[in-house]
Amino acid sequence: MTPAQLSSTMGGDGADQSVPSIQGPAAGSPDDDRKPHVSTRTTTEHEIRSQPEVWARAVAAAPEDAPVLGRPGERVLLLGCGTSAFVAESVAVLRERAGHGETDAAYASEWTPGRTYDRVVAISRSGTTSEVLEALAQVPAGTVRAAVVGVAGTPVAEAADETLVLDFADEESVVQTRFPTSVLALARTGFGENLGPVIERAVEVLAAPLPVDPSRFEHFVFLGRSWSYGLAQEAALKIREAAQAWSESYPALDYRHGPVAVAGEASLVTLFGDADPVLAADIERTGATVQHWDVDPLIQLVQAQRLAVELAAARGLDADAPRHLTRSVVLVGRPGRADARQGNGSQGMTQADIDAAAAKHAPLPVVVVGDANVDLVLRGDVVPRFGQAEQLADSGDLVLGGSAAIAAAGVARLGVPTSLVARVGADTFGTFTLDALRGCGVDVGSVEVADGEPTGLSVNLSTPTDRAILTVPGTIPTLTGERVTEVLDARSAPGLLHVASYFLQPGLARALPDVLARARAQGWTTSLDTNWDPAQVWAGLDEVLGHLDLLLPNRNELRAIAGALGEPADLDDVTLATRLARRGPRVVVKDGADGGWSVGADGDVVRAPGVAVDVVDTTGAGDSFDAGYLAALAHGVPDEPSRVRWATVAGSLSVLGPGGTGRQATVDELERELAR
Structure with a gap:
């Protein structure tokens, strides 16, 4: 043991590391489309x-x-x-x-x-x-x-x-x-x-089980004395973070000095530390419910944590994805407190030192450009039969959609500061889309809200072996290259620029060569996931490839792009990808159940397998694959095999939940899987 680090690593981690129990066919493909039930x-x-x-x-x-x-x-x-x-x-x-x-x-x-x-x-x-x-x-x-x-x-x-x-x-x-x-x-x-x-x-x-049903209440108060007052404050914070509910905390005997005025029948007041029957009786006269768990205060805090998670579930919220929150608050380049440091004989860390220490571990910023919309995902008997026939689907979810939006959410979940440049309408679907993005930690300050234009909508008809997508474009095609350049020019430092859904945005597509050239001149690393071309023409990419550092197609898209560029159809996938790489970008390919691979102009292939999981929904898994690769770059992962592995693991884990963002991996989940 050295003075610098007293580490408490005592053997393997015995904590419960199990994943949700899922019933369904085993798979791990970023392009698979099966969705059974998840716990x-x-x-x-x-x-x-x-x-x-x-x-x-x-x-x-x-x-x-x-x-x-x-x-x-x-x-x-x-x-x-x-x-x-x-x-x-x-x-x-x-x-x-x-x-x-x-x-x-x-x-x-x-x-x-x-x-x-x-x-x-x-x-x-x-x-x-x-x-x-x-x-x-x-x-x-x-x-x-x-x-x-x-x-x-x-x-x-x-x-x-x-x-x-x-x-x-x-x-x-x-x-x-x-x-x-x-x-x-x-x-x-x-x-x-x-x-x-x-x-x-x-x-x-x-x-x-918990002795109280939290869904009966709208107002939560935690009272503590001595060292348990800190626990009461933490309990109230858990309710706010996980369940977005009204919660307060006070020193127990101070509660009667004003705060009790808002107590009522919708209030649940929890006493931490020892029981106080007199205080409890005073509070109950307001109509509030008072509870005291007759256990050690540390266990009382555990009960409050459970209360917060159960309340979140009752409100339809995901406790794993609290609104507006990230795992850590890192503010690089903020004004320091030099006034407080002046002349105090401090140990020499200036604001530059602080920023350097944070920047050493802070990932590069990512800006994602493209589509943001709502997806309605239907599963079961979804192959339409016309003639006014009514069919009963097994299940449906209204979720965040759009390749760019899903990729941005995935990158943000992996601990990278992420912004989205897109357009939505000033309507209910637009509000839903923005709220969902914020909930995933994405900066939506560059998303334009258009009056009089509808937000895009896709209806995904999903079967165990295939899917079809019906899309109302709405605001999706209206994003312009001028808007993207305006956003990039306003950034203080470059990072990674990722563009998605090329063929759904003709205005952006026309301007993209100039946008990418300007971005690269400013120091941005550029990438593109074209997604499928609904018209199956695949035009315009010959002018784009030379301005890209990365191209991220799936196998079908790879062959379609290569064919449109005049490459022979009888060549194998690796040869086609190598020929595209010689036009400019490294090509990173989503390869279904086989995981993924990448190749550069030298023809050397780097492969990584997927993860065998029980699939819930493969919507957006390819976008999560993109997110994994981009996050690896942003975090400074130095070698290509590891970057491709980040991509395949992120794509595979994303199928464990509904919609494109329902179960995207965190950095800790991804790193735990990588360590297996």
Whole structure:
């Protein structure tokens, strides 16, 4: 063990890593079209249920690792943002109560040096949070900078003198559950508590259903005292994040000092810590329901996490894809707090240092250009029979559609800052499309909303072996090259530019050679997924290929494009792709159940298999394949075999849910599959 890193990696990860249970035919093709039923347990739920086992690992690590939180007698400051700030507040109370020394807690975004500390401890699951890095930059010389993170080698970890890595408690989900509770379990053990009985009781509680139906309520309040007030704040945050519901938190006895005025029959008030019958009776007189789980406060927080996920499901929301949220907040190039650093004897991290540390790990930005619309996906007996015959389909979903929109959502889910350039109508479908994109983490600031024009609509008729698509173009064909150039010219730095659905956008297609040439001159890496040509003419691409770095067709599109360019039809796929590559771009091909491959002008082929999964819906799987490849580039994956593997895994995992974005992979899910 070295002072630089006190790692708690104790063997293999015993946490519950299982995936949703799916019934249906085995497949893994990015172009397959089968959709049976999928169970509804989310990744967040799996991580919630894994907590007793993960806590046991934190408890075992505590004797060696807990000193990172502060050695007895040290004066300590704990910093964090969001969930980590609430954990810091609780740990501070616990540490002082245990007699280990004076301990403060603060929001990293608000702290400025003033009081003297022996140690400043930053808590950050991702290890990339910008405000935490800024705070560490302000720590005066001579003060120990410590960090508790979920991922080793990240900017926060590298900025610290001592680092505790709880990688076994790291999460795939955006919504934090087991990482913060594991920090608390480790801290409490280090402060002298025996958590064995708590872990045993947690197993029992998780095996039982929640005692209350959250869908009965519209207003959720969590009250705590002492160290459980931090947990109450975290519980309210889980409700807001996962279920988008009205939630509040207060010190328990302060609730009667004003906030109780809005309590009523639609309110569920939860008491953390010890029961308080007098307070409960006062609240119940408002008509509110009061509950107190008679278990340790750490288990009370687990129950609140379950409450949030169940409420999300009741509201038709996906707890794995919380609105407007990403796994980490990284703000490169924001104004620093130089005023706070002036003359404080800090340890030398300037704003440039902070940005460099973040940029070292921050992916390149991706701008996706093309179609955004609504897809209505119907499954079952969907082959039309005319003559006024009515048919009953098995199921249907209204989902985000459009090759560009699905690709953008997939790239964003893989942790890359992603913007979409597209057009939608000022109508119900347009609002649906924008909300869905925002929910996936896509920046829609460059999506134009057109008055008097309808948003595009596609009806996908999906059978186990094939599909047909009926499309009302709406605003899809109206995007122009001038608009794309305008957006790119306004960007402060280049990244990756991806264009989709070439043949659905004739105005953009005509201007695309000039758009791409200008973009490449500015430093953008360019790529194109033409998708299928409804007219089957495949015209205009000869002028485009020379301005592309990447072309991403499926096998049928590859052969159609090559044929339109005069290549002989009797040549094999690799030879055709090689001939296209000699016109400019590397060609990355979606190859159905065989995964995918890529080839350059030298003819050397790089292949990667797909993942064998039980298919729910293959809509947009090729776009998720594109997203995987682009995300690998954006994250700086250095070798072509790994980039193609990212693409095939992302395409395969996307078929585990309905529609093009229903189950797109996160970076953690993808990396876990890559490690198999």
